[in-house]
Amino acid sequence: VHIVILAVKPQDIKEVLAEIAPILDSSKVLISIAAGVSLKVISSVAGKQLRLIRAMPNIAALVLESATALSQGGEASAEDLELAQEIFGALGRTVVLSEALMDAVTGMSGSGPAYCALFIEALADGGVQMGLPRREALDLATQTVLGTARLLMEQGEHPAELKDRVASPGGTTIAGIASLEAKGFRSALIEAVASATQRSRELAKIRE
Template sequence: MGATLPLANIGFVGGGQMAEAMVRGILAAGLAAPEQITIAEPMPARREYLAKEYGIACTQDPAELCQKSEILVLAVKPQLAATVLAAYRPLVDQRHLVFSIMAGVTLQGLAEAFAVPVRLIRVMPNTPALVLAGAAAFSPNDLVTDRDRKIAMALFSAVGTCVEVPEHLLDAVTGLSGSGPGYVFAFIEAMVDAGVLAGLPRPVAEQLTVQTVLGSARLALESGEHPAILKGRVTSPGGTTIAGLRVLEKGALRGTIMDAVVAATERSRALGG
């Protein structure tokens, strides 16, 4: 059992991909045993899969989930927030620590959904958590304790990296790291197509592109150096890289990426409204 996580039962409201990623990370990190984890999931086939794959309990009964769990993770789509929170309103009490990974649903909105004051932590994870390489940021409400913060850090560090930010920055987190995998996948797809256009067989282009993106990200992470310095090291005078970068600059690559992050941030704010 991880030192930063107390012996507590964890319940997931929703058994989708992000909930599954967290379960996988929690078990891999030894933060909880399978018998301490329960998922409330409406789809019978999904319940059967999760129970068989991870040895955890699955139910379709909100009351059972809340009775068995001290930690609750709201892992449903934000469009379902009103319906889901209404079902859990009479069941959640002050013994529960509640996490929400629903994009755009504010701490105030969550607090108003419950019948009693509740310790709430809003989290924005991303899909690389599925391979335990996610990036998450969380914001607590005023009732959250230091121990609760340690639980948050332990839970989401189990599936990647985790930071605490003020809530007003979570929309920007959504626009950057929450939506960011989509931008990266679009870039990867374009790189692969470019390789094919240049004459490479598609499987070769795919292998080289994915490894290039992975290696570049790892180099940036492990070296701790500014991306501009790393870019400079691969850019020789009059060479191939600077020729390619010139085309990217003419196409306003950096400005387009900035616009994409801002657009996603604004959409997150709209969802919260």
């Protein structure tokens, strides 16, 4: 099986597809990681039915820790999807979803590293405000997020269960959580994902 991975900026997709269309046929699997470009648009620009897989990785692929969502096009086989899972599985973890959910994936895990980086920066700033040296505060904040993520992934625990284990009655953690809840921390993250998802939908319509 020949695999073609379309890893270009969304605004360049039509030009690139027009250039490579002559070599695309049913013997090849085309995997697109162009954000916001639907399988329908790719088929339309290519002018033919293709074995298509759409992938949405994130920047953590640089350290083999990507969260990647895959969507299977109508002409792609189960074997084609398994091949895509194998490729992107080497870069982290994969899930298979309907293409209709790809904008939500973009708004959550696609943009998620930026949200996490902002959280780590703010957590470190809190430590600095309380007297910690900047370098040590950032190291502690980053390792705390990394360690928490590994705990959740490896133990299969729900985040609420881990939170409850750390937050003892009348203790420091529950005081901090109460402050976060009062400031709308949870709803702010939910709204961030919703806003990014909506923007992804808007950009997708522009590219149709």
